[in-house]
Amino acid sequence: MDFVKNPWIGSGKKNQEVQPAKEDFLRNLIPRVKEAREFHQTLTVYRPTSLHNLQQKADKLGINKLYVKDESERFGLQAFKGLGASFALNQILKNRENDLPSKDLTFVTATDGNHGRGLAWAAKSLGHHSVVFLPKGTDPYRLRIIEEEGAKVILTDSNYDDTVMMAEEYAHKYNGILVQDTMWEGYKEIPQWIIEGYGTIALETIDELEKDGVTPTHIFLQAGVGSFAAAMMSIFKSYYDREDLTFILVEPARANCFYQSFHYSEDTRVEGDLNTVMAGLACGKANPLALYIAEKFASGIFSVEDDLAEKGVDILARPLGEDPKIIAGESGAVTMGVLESLCKGSYRELRSFLDISDRSVVLTINTEGNTSGKLY
Ligand SMILES: Cc1ncc(COP(=O)(O)O)c(C=O)c1O
Structure with a gap:
């Protein structure tokens, strides 16, 4: 797994001239996302998805808390989309x-x-x-x-x-x-509504975390075109407005357009078959609004091989002690694979750069269930 830091945060570098249209998206975002949630609440299939607290896993990883929002339950469709x-x-x-x-x-x-x-x-x-x-x-x-x-x-x-x-x-x-x-x-208009629609995940998560009296410190987000991650980053950031809220993006190495864009400090398209088990993340071109939001808020990006996604699936399927079992697809579970490697591997410098410690409250989102019909 490779990591690239956000070249724009904290470096004094400026990547883009002021982008009023993109900044507009962030203005008054919460009311627009609330409107989307109110619409979802009118659907007969609507129910908030579970936010699982994996305390035994958190203890094992040496962090304070680990939450997994489980979008495999969404609308009976096995994914948040x-x-x-x-x-x-x-x-x-x-x-x-x-x-x-x-x-x-x-x-x-x-x-x-x-x-x-x-x-x-x-x-x-x-x-x-x-x-x-x-x-x-x-x-x-x-x-x-x-x-x-x-x-x-x-x-x-x-x-x-x-x-x-x-x-x-x-x-x-x-x-x-x-x-x-x-x-x-x-x-732009329709994709923006799609992003606002994803916001229901963040609003439900915020409600649940408030019941537990906690605020997340680290949010791991998987990216395809980045619309999902952009929704989460902009809503959590608007809501919590905390400097120490860290967003970490994860992409498949064979479709790592955000990673490459951060690496080369410019918008980059990945060509070829984009062949990865993380089918949901197999996109070669970032949504420009998402790239803009990532440049603003993400601390950095992991580019990972397929085996880490498989590892994530396995971790969620075989919980420790009383932790719940979560059925996830590779695109949903890859962030868990990354978190495990980061906490248990020899990434001391990176952990310290990302400020991951026994005080960390980590959130990951399982964006899909068993969407390829595999046998468990
Ligand atoms: C399961 C799953 N997770 C994450 C994503 C990433 O969403 P986005 O393409 O908006 O980055 C997708 C996209 O299809 C997906 O299917």
Whole structure:
């Protein structure tokens, strides 16, 4: 596992000129995220997901507390992604109220699996259609599950980033509405709603932590295009407003666009097959808003091999003592693999840079359950 420090924090360097549009996202964020949560609360399947306290594991790792928010329980979809897709669709329909017709719409997306499943589910629940593009190498189980949500599925011969472009072209050609979880110039509003939708995870976590009377000191976040991590960093940071709140990002080594961007101090795209067991994180191009937020708030980024994700799955599946068992997919569990290596390996200097000690209250988020239909 490799780590790169944020080259912008504490160095006096300035990476970008003032970016008013991106700063705008952070303004009044909490009320917008609360609106998303209020929308989620109207859904019959809504229930806050569990925040597990793994005290025995925390003791073993030499930290004060370890919490795992378990998004495998979300909406019966085994991943958090339905939060973003459902809120985005709600906002799209709300904004079209005066445009006729709003019946029989087709929502289009590209996905590693989880976002597509969330979108197909949200479209079906509202009586609309969905077309979901999947990159080459997608697990057939994931493909089938999306079809079962009623989507038309198109398996491409390209990697994730090129598949996104195909979905965009398709939506344009067939009058569909692209619901993508990343941004580019001219395509910002819908991904922003998706990010706000993810915010429900942070708000629920804050409520639970308050009941325990604790504030997190370290939050480990896995990144694909980075929209999820951006939502968490900006909400926790806005809410707690504490200097000592440390965010640590984790990416697969074969799709480490944030790591590379930090390393080279500029926006970087990773090319190739992006082949990793962390399918949810297999993205070669960062969402520019997420990159901006990472540059502002993340202390650094780990770029890790697949075995660490497998290790994370194993740790969560075989709890210590009274700690609960958590079924996780590789993209969900990789942060646990990193935490374990960091605390138990010979990373003394890094631990001290990140200020991880017996006072630390660590939060990780298991973003998916058994999404590849593996046997446990
Ligand atoms: C399980 C899981 N975790 C994390 C992520 C990362 O989210 P993002 O692409 O917004 O960084 C994804 C994205 O698909 C995912 O499926």
